[in-house]
Amino acid sequence: MVLHSISLPPGEYGGDAVQRLFTNQLDWDEHPYYKSIEGLQVSSHFFVQRTGELWQFVSCDDRAWHAGVSSYRGRTNCNDDSIGIELEGLEGQTFAGPQYETLASLGAALLQRYPIRHVAGHEDVAPGRKFDPGAGFDWARLQRELGCQPGCLPPHARRPNPL
Numbered sequence: 001m002v003l004h005s006i007s008l009p010p011g012e013y014g015g016d017a018v019q020r021l022f023t024n025q026l027d028w029d030e031h032p033y034y035k036s037i038e039g040l041q042v043s044s045h046f047f048v049q050r051t052g053e054l055w056q057f058v059s060c061d062d063r064a065w066h067a068g069v070s071s072y073r074g075r076t077n078c079n080d081d082s083i084g085i086e087l088e089g090l091e092g093q094t095f096a097g098p099q100y101e102t103l104a105s106l107g108a109a110l111l112q113r114y115p116i117r118h119v120a121g122h123e124d125v126a127p128g129r130k131f132d133p134g135a136g137f138d139w140a141r142l143q144r145e146l147g148c149q150p151g152c153l154p155p156h157a158r159r160p161n162p163l
Contacts, residue, residue, distance in 0.1 A: 001110065002067055002082045003103075004044065004122045005089040005132040009033040013050050013088055022047065022057045041065060044084040046106060052098025054106060058084075060114065070125040073118060078125045083110060091123075091134035100138065104145035117152060124154040 008017035009031050017034075020026040021042070028038040043064045047055040058064040066084030070077065085103065089095050110116060121137065122130040139157030143150065150157075 001107065001116055001119045002070075002078060002084050002122060002125055003119065003133050003137065004066060004084060004086045004130075005091050005093075005095075005134065005137075006047075006086045007088055007090060011090055018047055018086070018088065019055060019057075022055075044086045046084070047086045047088070048099050048102050048106070049088045050096040050099060052096070052102040054102050060110065067122065067125050069129070072120055072125040082125075083114070083116070087133060087137075089133065089136070091132035092136050093134070094136040095133070095138070100141055100145065103142065107142070107146045111146065111148075119146075119148065119152055120154050121157075124156075 006018055007013055008015070008021060010033065017026060021040070022044060026034060028034045043058050044066045045056065045058045045060055045064045047057065060083050063079055064084045065079055066086070067078035067082060070079070072078055075081070085106070087095055087099055087103070107119070119142070122132045123134065139153055143153055143157070
């Protein structure tokens with residue numbers, strides 16, 4: 001699993017712009033920021049809003065385009081064998097309790113169904129290019145709620161959350 005953060009426009013929550021982006025329905029002229037991402041071809045398996053509401057865009061049995069140029073634990077092209085989960089938020093900022101609850105439920109279901117051995121952030125699979133979900137993500141909470149071993153998380157996730 002690869003965890004991401006996204007909000008459109010950046011820092012604005014609760015709208016449907018992310019859903020429209022992932023379904024190729026975003027009006028690039030609707031907001032000045034959208035011009036900077038115009039033509040972006042991206043998809044994710046899941047999106048978790050701050051309220052905890054869960055959206056699925058791509059079957060977990062199909063490839064989504066969420067990681068971009070990526071490498072993790074000696075494997076390249078993380079899109080080929082990972083499930084992308086977007087969390088409504090901004091890199092480095094904290095996430096909402098309902099998001100963690102949904103993520104824990106979703107993660108548990110995915111772990112039962114798929115041979116997932118690692119959970120990483122976009123920052124881990126595309127270091128230097130991506131920085132999400134960032135320092136505000138509570139990896140220790142996710143580890144507790146999923147009941148996974150520390151080795152399933154990226155090395156930085158084993159340190160205390162600075163926020």
